[in-house]
Amino acid sequence: MHVADKQLCALGVLEEELPAIRTIRSLEALEAGEEDFDPLTYQVLYAVAIGYTDDEVNALTGMSDQSQTALHRTERAFDTLIVTEESRQTIFIPETQDDLRRALDADLSGWEIFLHPVQRKLAYQDYDDPVLVLGGAGTGKTVVAMHRAKHLADQIKADPSRSGERVLLTTFTANAAKILEANLRLLCPEHLDALPSRIEVISLDLWAAHFLKRRNHAREIVFFGEARERLDQLWQDVFVDHALPEGVSETLVKAEWTQIVQAKGVIDLHAYLKIPRTGRGTALDRHKRAALWQIFEDYRARMILLQLAEPDDAYRDAIEILSAEPAKLPYAAVIVDEAQEMGEQAFRLIRAIIPQAAERNGKSIFIVGDAHQRIHRRRAIMSACGINIRGHSRRLRLNYRTTQEIGAWAISVVKGVPVDNLDGGTDTLQDHICLTHGAEPELVECLTEAEELSGVAAWIHSLSADEVQLSDIAVLCARRADVDRVRDALRMSGIHTMALPPDRDETRQTGVRVTTMQRAKGLEFLAVAIPFLSATSFPPGDAFRSAADAADWEDIITQYRALLHVAATRAKKILRLSWSGAPTGLIQP
Numbered sequence: 033m034h035v036a037d038k039q040l041c042a043l044g045v046l047e048e049e050l051p052a053i054r055t056i057r058s059l060e061a062l063e064a065g066e067e068d069f070d071p072l073t074y075q076v077l078y079a080v081a082i083g084y085t086d087d088e089v090n091a092l093t094g095m096s097d098q099s100q101t102a103l104h105r106t107e108r109a110f111d112t113l114i115v116t117e118e119s120r121q122t123i124f125i126p127e128t129q130d131d132l133r134r135a136l137d138a139d140l141s142g143w144e145i146f147l148h149p150v151q152r153k154l155a156y157q158d159y160d161d162p163v164l165v166l167g168g169a170g171t172g173k174t175v176v177a178m179h180r181a182k183h184l185a186d187q188i189k190a191d192p193s194r195s196g197e198r199v200l201l202t203t204f205t206a207n208a209a210k211i212l213e214a215n216l217r218l219l220c221p222e223h224l225d226a227l228p229s230r231i232e233v234i235s236l237d238l239w240a241a242h243f244l245k246r247r248n249h250a251r252e253i254v255f256f257g258e259a260r261e262r263l264d265q266l267w268q269d270v271f272v273d274h275a276l277p278e279g280v281s282e283t284l285v286k287a288e289w290t291q292i293v294q295a296k297g298v299i300d301l302h303a304y305l306k307i308p309r310t311g312r313g314t315a316l317d318r319h320k321r322a323a324l325w326q327i328f329e330d331y332r333a334r335m336i337l338l339q340l341a342e343p344d345d346a347y348r349d350a351i352e353i354l355s356a357e358p359a360k361l362p363y364a365a366v367i368v369d370e371a372q373e374m375g376e377q378a379f380r381l382i383r384a385i386i387p388q389a390a391e392r393n394g395k396s397i398f399i400v401g402d403a404h405q406r407i408h409r410r411r412a413i414m415s416a417c418g419i420n421i422r423g424h425s426r427r428l429r430l431n432y433r434t435t436q437e438i439g440a441w442a443i444s445v446v447k448g449v450p451v452d453n454l455d456g457g458t459d460t461l462q463d464h465i466c467l468t469h470g471a472e473p474e475l476v477e478c479l480t481e482a483e484e485l486s487g488v489a490a491w492i493h494s495l496s497a498d499e500v501q502l503s504d505i506a507v508l509c510a511r512r513a514d515v516d517r518v519r520d521a522l523r524m525s526g527i528h529t530m531a532l533p534p535d536r537d538e539t540r541q542t543g544v545r546v547t548t549m550q551r552a553k554g555l556e557f558l559a560v561a562i563p564f565l566s567a568t569s570f571p572p573g574d575a576f577r578s579a580a581d582a583a584d585w586e587d588i589i590t591q592y593r594a595l596l597h598v599a600a601t602r603a604k605k606i607l608r609l610s611w612s613g614a615p616t617g618l619i620q621p
């Protein structure tokens with residue numbers, strides 16, 4: 033690619049740096065020479081090299097100052113932020129008096145005021161087809177999803193003939209939905225508080241459960257806990273009554289049930305014999321499949337007898353009801369966050385809530401996700417579930433949360449792992465850019481776990497001495513049991529802790545946040561410690577309980593890579609990783 037000197041200078045490159053720039057022949061060489069350039073020059077060169085247009089580069093460089101400003105929460109008044117033409121392009125300008133008052137009065141985060149032009153366009157444009165937004169951790173996918181919800185709810189509010197319509201903003205877990213709702217309350221409380229509310233925020237599991245309850249569905253949907261144990265017992269009863277085909281273990285039967293039969297919605301032997309089992313590690317011939325089908329039928333029959341249902345059953349039942357009465361729902365749109373965790377039945381349900389025909393009447397589907405962060409094993413190809421994005425797939429590339437140093441480390445954990453784009457293609461973080469710089473992640477090798485724990489406590493004390501708020505620090509663990517251990521150790525060192533911040537109200541409480549990596553999804557902290565990354569603890573031994581063969585084993589390792597990637601990308605500025613003995617093979621110390 034040739035870019036003229038004049039053009040580079042117009043984008044902000046210093047003239048005296050041009051000779052050095054002209055020696056660079058590849059992106060790798062540019063990355064290696066980062067230290068040699070002025071930071072702004074580097075940012076411009078990088079953006080040009082990965083194909084940004086001049087306008088995008090200008091927006092990016094103008095943007096970085098303002099996002100920094102917002103993240104540091106300086107006291108600048110809102111009207112001084114919108115004086116320049118450049119900032120007008122890059123920020124979200126309040127459209128109502130209420131929005132403006134909130135922006136001026138409240139302690140707002142960056143995302144409530146700023147939107148990058150790419151984000152703004154995505155959230156505020158009208159589309160004829162479903163839209164998919166991909167982007168690495170911290171690129172503002174959730175922010176875009178929230179602004180999209182606000183935009184669509186604004187349109188409903190503005191048109192009295194649409195009164196009663198609403199936007200369904202959904203995500204994978206109830207915890208993530210809670211966080212979303214708390215943030216949305218800052219952006220557009222009037223839509224949540226309206227009667228009836230113009231935006232409904234709920235996990236898809238719960239949505240399906242409520243929907244079926246209103247339709248007098250008799251079966252209890254089993255998510256976890258005591259009912260889950262009853263299903264485990266059911267499997268044991270079924271195994272007593274059936275001989276397993278040669279070479280097939282109980283673990284394999286259960287994995288086949290979850291990952292093929294339930295995930296793909298297979299309901300009869302004929303379909304099961306024909307279904308492609310892509311990704312499964314153990315071959316099953318016709319004969320074995322027929323034998324397994326008897327086991328599956330028996331398990332299903334017993335489950336129905338006990339009036340229990342698995343989440344995929346619930347999705348399927350809801351889809352069936354909706355297919356018979358599609359027009360009755362109030363939803364003008366479905367917006368999906370964390371879409372990488374949604375399986376086939378979930379996408380089919382979303383399609384059933386907004387059937388294709390309804391798109392002609394202005395109803396819409398908007399999906400955001402990042403398969404690098406898939407921490408559960410469900411996956412799907414959206415177009416195979418009837419959600420055809422017809423080229424409406426967009427990528428967000430700028431990471432507003434983590435420093436370049438933390439981002440690079442987090443990406444190294446998932447490097448080489450093939451990652452999908454939720455629609456049958458592949459995805460990559462090659463063009464991911466972090467907007468800020470900071471210290472390298474601290475990698476700490478210890479002799480024992482006790483030493484690790486006292487190291488984490490000393491680290492927290494030193495951050496406190498540097499005036500970092502305890503509530504801005506998190507310790508993230510792979511296992512629930514470790515959360516308690518960490519809390520005990522920190523308490524002994526005189527450090528106040530809090531198990532989990534489920535919503536905004538609690539973020540005001542003091543105390544270091546100690547939680548599992550899974551529950552940290554959707555959150556962010558100034559400083560994050562991740563202990564217990566030794567070869568014997570990460571992944572934890574019991575993680576492999578459901579592995580039926582080598583392919584499952586690999587899958588679980590990939591899942592734990594993603595989990596560590598998620599945990600590391602929760603850190604905005606400081607990341608500390610530790611292990612005792614040998615480190616996990618998932619990191620390069």
Ligand SMILES: Nc1ncnc2c1ncn2[C@@H]1O[C@H](COP(=O)(O)OP(=O)(O)OP(=O)(O)O)[C@@H](O)[C@H]1O
Nearest residue numbers: 099142143146147148169170171172173174175432
């Ligand atoms: N245009 C922007 N200007 C300033 N800050 C922004 C902007 N967009 C997003 N942010 C901030 O970046 C951080 C990450 O945003 P968000 O949580 O939406 O990203 P994400 O892509 O959903 O992340 P993840 O996939 O890791 O959950 C948040 O602190 C958000 O406020």
